[in-house]
Amino acid sequence: MKSQTSHKVIVPDAAGALRRQYCNIGDASLRSGVSSKMIRHYEATGLLPEVHRTAANYRLYSEEDINQLRFIKRARSLGFSMKQIARLVSLWQNKSRSNADVRNLAMEHVADLDTRIREMQEMRHALHVLAVRCHADGEPECPILDSLAVEYPDRAD
Amino acid sequence: MKSQTSHKVIVPDAAGALRRQYCNIGDASLRSGVSSKMIRHYEATGLLPEVHRTAANYRLYSEEDINQLRFIKRARSLGFSMKQIARLVSLWQNKSRSNADVRNLAMEHVADLDTRIREMQEMRHALHVLAVRCHADGEPECPILDSLAVEYPDRAD
DNA sequence: CTTGACCTTCCCATGATAGGAAGCCTGATG
DNA sequence: CATCAGGCTTCCTATCATGGGAAGGTCAAG
Incomplete structure (x- = not known):
C-alpha cells in the first residue's frame, strides 16, 4: 500500500499521546465549519498540506491545521475564489509578506x-x-x- | 444511420426552395447571438425542439427558431436560469397563459x-x-x- | 464478536459555457 | 474533375465549489 506518500504516519505506539493533540476529519469539520468532503478536496488541490495519518490511514488534524481551515472558511465567506485563497494563505504564512x-x-x-x-x-x-x-x-x-x-x-x- | 429520429429531414429535392427559409447553425448563431455550442446544448436539454435537418444531417433553423433563440438570449441576459427560461418559453408559446x-x-x-x-x-x-x-x-x-x-x-x- | 459510527478512495452530478478531436459535407477554385 | 478551406457532425473534457453515494476498512462500546 501507498508507502511513498510524504506525510508522516503516526505509529500506534505514539497514538495515546498524540490523540490529545490531533483529531479526526469529522472533528476538524465540526470545529472549522468546513465539510469533510471539502477538507479532503482542499488537500487534493494543494490548498491544504497533506496532514498526518494514523497507521490505519485516518487523517489527523492539529490545532494549526484547524486554524488554517477556519482561515479558508472565512475567506470563502467573503467570496474569495480558491485561487485567491491559495494566495492569501501563502501570504498569511509568509512572515515577510x-x-x-x-x-x-x-x-x-x-x-x-x-x-x-x-x-x-x-x-x-x-x-x-x-x-x-x-x-x-x-x-x-x-x-x-x-x-x-x-x-x-x-x-x- | 439514425433513421428513428423524430425531426423532419429536408430532402435534397426540396433543398433549393428551402434554403431561402432555413439557415445553418452558424448563421443562426450570428443572427441570435447564441453560440453554436449552446444552440446544440439547448436542443440536447430540450429547451429547443429538434429542428429540421438536411439530408447530410445539418441542422436547419427557421425564422421562428431564431426568434426563440433570441428570446432565450434575452432571458439569459436578465439572469434567468435555464429552468426558469424553459418555463418562460412554455408560457410564451401558450396562447392561453x-x-x-x-x-x-x-x-x-x-x-x-x-x-x-x-x-x-x-x-x-x-x-x-x-x-x-x-x-x-x-x-x-x-x-x-x-x-x-x-x-x-x-x-x- | 457484533454493531454502529466513523473513516478511506473513487466515481458521478450540478449549471452554463467553452475547447478540442476526428471525421463528414459543401462550395469555390484551379 | 480534384482539391482545399471552412463549416458541420458527434463525443469527450474542462471549468468552479460543492455534495451524494457506493464499497470497503477501522474503532469503540456493549
Missing part, C-alpha cells in the same frame, strides 16, 4: 464584487420595470414576454 | 437577485472596511489577514 500585496488582492476582489453587483442590479432594475408594467390580471397579454420576444434585432451581442 | 404566472416567475427571480445582491454587498462592505484599515506600507502587519486568522470561534457556522 507585504500588507500592500494583501490589500491589492482584497481590492481586486472588491472590484470584482462591484462589477457583479452592478450587473445584477441592472438585471434587477430591468426586470422590475417590466414586472410593474404587467397587470397580472390573468390575461395572456404580458409586457414581460413581449419584451423578451422583440423580433427585430438581427445582430450578435 | 396568464400574465400573473409570468410576473410571479419574474418576481421570484427578482427576489433571488435581491438576495444575491445583498450577500455580495455584505462581503463587499466587510472587505472594504478591512482594506481601508490596512496601511499597505509594505510591512507584514495586516488587519485583513488578522481578521481571517481569528483563532477563537470553535463552532460550525
Whole structure:
C-alpha cells in the first residue's frame, strides 16, 4: 500500500499521546465549519498540506491545521475564489509578506464584487420595470414576454 | 444511420426552395447571438425542439427558431436560469397563459437577485472596511489577514 | 464478536459555457 | 474533375465549489 506518500504516519505506539493533540476529519469539520468532503478536496488541490495519518490511514488534524481551515472558511465567506485563497494563505504564512500585496488582492476582489453587483442590479432594475408594467390580471397579454420576444434585432451581442 | 429520429429531414429535392427559409447553425448563431455550442446544448436539454435537418444531417433553423433563440438570449441576459427560461418559453408559446404566472416567475427571480445582491454587498462592505484599515506600507502587519486568522470561534457556522 | 459510527478512495452530478478531436459535407477554385 | 478551406457532425473534457453515494476498512462500546 501507498508507502511513498510524504506525510508522516503516526505509529500506534505514539497514538495515546498524540490523540490529545490531533483529531479526526469529522472533528476538524465540526470545529472549522468546513465539510469533510471539502477538507479532503482542499488537500487534493494543494490548498491544504497533506496532514498526518494514523497507521490505519485516518487523517489527523492539529490545532494549526484547524486554524488554517477556519482561515479558508472565512475567506470563502467573503467570496474569495480558491485561487485567491491559495494566495492569501501563502501570504498569511509568509512572515515577510507585504500588507500592500494583501490589500491589492482584497481590492481586486472588491472590484470584482462591484462589477457583479452592478450587473445584477441592472438585471434587477430591468426586470422590475417590466414586472410593474404587467397587470397580472390573468390575461395572456404580458409586457414581460413581449419584451423578451422583440423580433427585430438581427445582430450578435 | 439514425433513421428513428423524430425531426423532419429536408430532402435534397426540396433543398433549393428551402434554403431561402432555413439557415445553418452558424448563421443562426450570428443572427441570435447564441453560440453554436449552446444552440446544440439547448436542443440536447430540450429547451429547443429538434429542428429540421438536411439530408447530410445539418441542422436547419427557421425564422421562428431564431426568434426563440433570441428570446432565450434575452432571458439569459436578465439572469434567468435555464429552468426558469424553459418555463418562460412554455408560457410564451401558450396562447392561453396568464400574465400573473409570468410576473410571479419574474418576481421570484427578482427576489433571488435581491438576495444575491445583498450577500455580495455584505462581503463587499466587510472587505472594504478591512482594506481601508490596512496601511499597505509594505510591512507584514495586516488587519485583513488578522481578521481571517481569528483563532477563537470553535463552532460550525 | 457484533454493531454502529466513523473513516478511506473513487466515481458521478450540478449549471452554463467553452475547447478540442476526428471525421463528414459543401462550395469555390484551379 | 480534384482539391482545399471552412463549416458541420458527434463525443469527450474542462471549468468552479460543492455534495451524494457506493464499497470497503477501522474503532469503540456493549
